[in-house]
Amino acid sequence: MHPFELTTARLVLNQPNADDVEDIARYCTDPLFEQFMVTPWPYERQHAEWFVEQAVPTGWADGTEWNWAIRARADSPLMGVIGVRHASGMIGYWLGSPYRGTGLMSEATRAVIDAIFERSELERLHWECRHGNVASLRTAQKVGFRYAGVADGTILARDGNPVSSWVAILDKHDSREPKAGWPSH
Numbered sequence: 001m002h003p004f005e006l007t008t009a010r011l012v013l014n015q016p017n018a019d020d021v022e023d024i025a026r027y028c029t030d031p032l033f034e035q036f037m038v039t040p041w042p043y044e045r046q047h048a049e050w051f052v053e054q055a056v057p058t059g060w061a062d063g064t065e066w067n068w069a070i071r072a073r074a075d076s077p078l079m080g081v082i083g084v085r086h087a088s089g090m091i092g093y094w095l096g097s098p099y100r101g102t103g104l105m106s107e108a109t110r111a112v113i114d115a116i117f118e119r120s121e122l123e124r125l126h127w128e129c130r131h132g133n134v135a136s137l138r139t140a141q142k143v144g145f146r147y148a149g150v151a152d153g154t155i156l157a158r159d160g161n162p163v164s165s166w167v168a169i170l171d172k173h174d175s176r177e178p179k180a181g182w183p184s185h
């Protein structure tokens, strides 16, 4: 699949590139990433280089994974990353700390969900986050995922063990409205 761009009211989603390496490397050293993500830890510049030079282009080329940089304009700095893995239908996202707290990720996620269901064979998306990651949970809730409980996540921790996770699903023909049944933390 050739990478394609998405636009929303406030955002442009396009390809992470070599100019983003420094920002990615800086944002991924946020202590929240150690706690809630499975990105390498400690996170180093070489990890960001691998992501933009290898992981992103390979994922698009072989159709295994679509990743986008989240920006205010097509040529402005990267604010975060959102992606989907096609084998699992798992969606994942992060925002750099300066850009949190204004609903940008739910806006980006809605656009990505629509694009995935329009442009891929996937009929069901999965989302999971570590138990306690309320900002991620609220984002999934806002964009219409159906809460499916607490379970061992399919994304293993850095030590290779499963972690207690909140999990949710969204089917192609589900409404995108928030649904009842989510934890009220």
Ligand SMILES: CC(C)(COP(=O)(O)OP(=O)(O)OC[C@H]1O[C@@H](n2cnc3c(N)ncnc32)[C@H](O)[C@@H]1OP(=O)(O)O)[C@@H](O)C(=O)NCCC(=O)NCCS
Pocket (backbone or CB within 6 Å): 032, 033, 036, 037, 093, 094, 095, 096, 099, 100, 101, 102, 103, 104, 105, 106, 128, 129, 130, 133, 134, 135, 136, 138, 139, 142, 185
């Ligand atoms: C997850 C993430 C992308 C969400 O983006 P965000 O900008 O923080 O999200 P928002 O500010 O829109 O928050 C979403 C909702 O959660 C709420 N929220 C955020 N943090 C919260 C907290 N600690 N406790 C309770 N509610 C919280 C917000 O009030 C908001 O609800 P509202 O829209 O009803 O007001 C961002 O926090 C992030 O990048 N975190 C670090 C990486 C990460 O954990 N990624 C996800 C891995 S599964």
